[in-house]
Amino acid sequence: MNRIIRASAPAKVNLVFEVGPLATDGYHPVNSLFLALNLREELTLVAGNPGTGVSIYVHGDTLPEAHINAVPTDHQNLVYKTAVLFSQRLDMPKPDLQIDIHKRIPVAGGMAGGSADAAAMLVAINEFMHLEHGTPKLSLEELAVIGAELGSDVPFCLYGGMAIGTGRGQIIEPLEPLQMETHWLLCASGKGLSTPTVFHEFDELGKHGTFSDLGSFAQVSSIAELGSRMTNDLEPAAFSLMPALSEVVTHLEELGAVRAMVSGSGPTIAALFESEAKAEAVAKVLTAEGLFALTTTGMAQGSTLDS
Numbered sequence: 001m002n003r004i005i006r007a008s009a010p011a012k013v014n015l016v017f018e019v020g021p022l023a024t025d026g027y028h029p030v031n032s033l034f035l036a037l038n039l040r041e042e043l044t045l046v047a048g049n050p051g052t053g054v055s056i057y058v059h060g061d062t063l064p065e066a067h068i069n070a071v072p073t074d075h076q077n078l079v080y081k082t083a084v085l086f087s088q089r090l091d092m093p094k095p096d097l098q099i100d101i102h103k104r105i106p107v108a109g110g111m112a113g114g115s116a117d118a119a120a121m122l123v124a125i126n127e128f129m130h131l132e133h134g135t136p137k138l139s140l141e142e143l144a145v146i147g148a149e150l151g152s153d154v155p156f157c158l159y160g161g162m163a164i165g166t167g168r169g170q171i172i173e174p175l176e177p178l179q180m181e182t183h184w185l186l187c188a189s190g191k192g193l194s195t196p197t198v199f200h201e202f203d204e205l206g207k208h209g210t211f212s213d214l215g216s217f218a219q220v221s222s223i224a225e226l227g228s229r230m231t232n233d234l235e236p237a238a239f240s241l242m243p244a245l246s247e248v249v250t251h252l253e254e255l256g257a258v259r260a261m262v263s264g265s266g267p268t269i270a271a272l273f274e275s276e277a278k279a280e281a282v283a284k285v286l287t288a289e290g291l292f293a294l295t296t297t298g299m300a301q302g303s304t305l306d307s
C-alpha cells in the first residue's frame, strides 16, 4: 500500500521586528521575536509513479481564492525547492512525490506561509526518505540548517513556540513559553507584498532601528504589557507601499485591539486581543465591512508529523 505522510507547520507573527541596515550579503540583520500561531499549513505526501518528479496540488477553503491561486505549483514552489535541496543533501536522486498543500496562512502576507510549507515538507520528506529508502533521520537542528537555505523564516517554523531570531532571522534561540495564551485577529489584504520590495522601501526610508534585549519577553505577565512592547521596524515601509494599511491598524485599535501591527513585511495586520470573544466579535465587524479577517491563538508547536 502507498504510504501517506502528513505534516503541519505554524504561521508566525513577529512580536518585535528590529531591522538593521542592508549588509553586503544582500540581507538585513534582524533582531526578531517570533511567536508561532495555531494557524497551520497541512501537507500530505505520497510516492509518485517512477519518473513523474514532484507534483504539487494546492487548495484551501478558508482563504480568499486569490490567495490560493497566487501559489505556484511548479519548481518555484518552496516545497518543490525543499524536495530538491533535501535530496541533494542526502545524495539521493530527485524523488517522485505527490504533495498536497492545505493552505490556511494568508499568501505573501508576512506570516511565513511559504516558509511553513517548507518546514512541514522538511519533516515529511525526512520521514519519507527514512521509511522508503532507509536514509538516516536528520535532527531538528540539521533540518533547520537546510531550512535556512530555503528562506529566513523556515527554521523558526520548524521550532515553533516563542524564539529570538537573529542573523537574517534564521538563527533561532528558543525562549521559555509565554505565560498566557494570546488571541489574535489577522486581517489579510487582497494583494500580497513582496518581502524584498518591503526591505527595499525600508532602505529608501533610511530609518533603521537599534537592537534591544528580547530575552525578558518570557516574563511578560499580561496581554497589555505584551501589546505595549510590540514593534515592527518594517511597518513604515509597508505603510508607504500600501497606505490603506495604517487605516486598518487604527480601525482595529479603535474597535478594541490591545495592539494592531503589520506582521513582518506585511501586508497582513496582526491584532492582539484580551479574549477570544472580543477577537471574534471584531472579526465579524471587519467581515461585514468587506475585509478578510480570521482569528487564531498562540503559542503553537513547530513542525509536526501528524498521523
Ligand code: C5P
Binding pocket: 026, 027, 028, 029, 030, 150, 151, 152, 153, 167, 168, 169, 195, 196, 199
Ligand atoms: O530569506 P527569504 O527568502 O525569506 O528572503 C527574501 C528576501 O527578503 C531576500 O532576498 C532579501 O531581499 C530580503 N530579506 C532581507 N533581510 C532579511 C530577510 C530577507 O533583506 N533579514
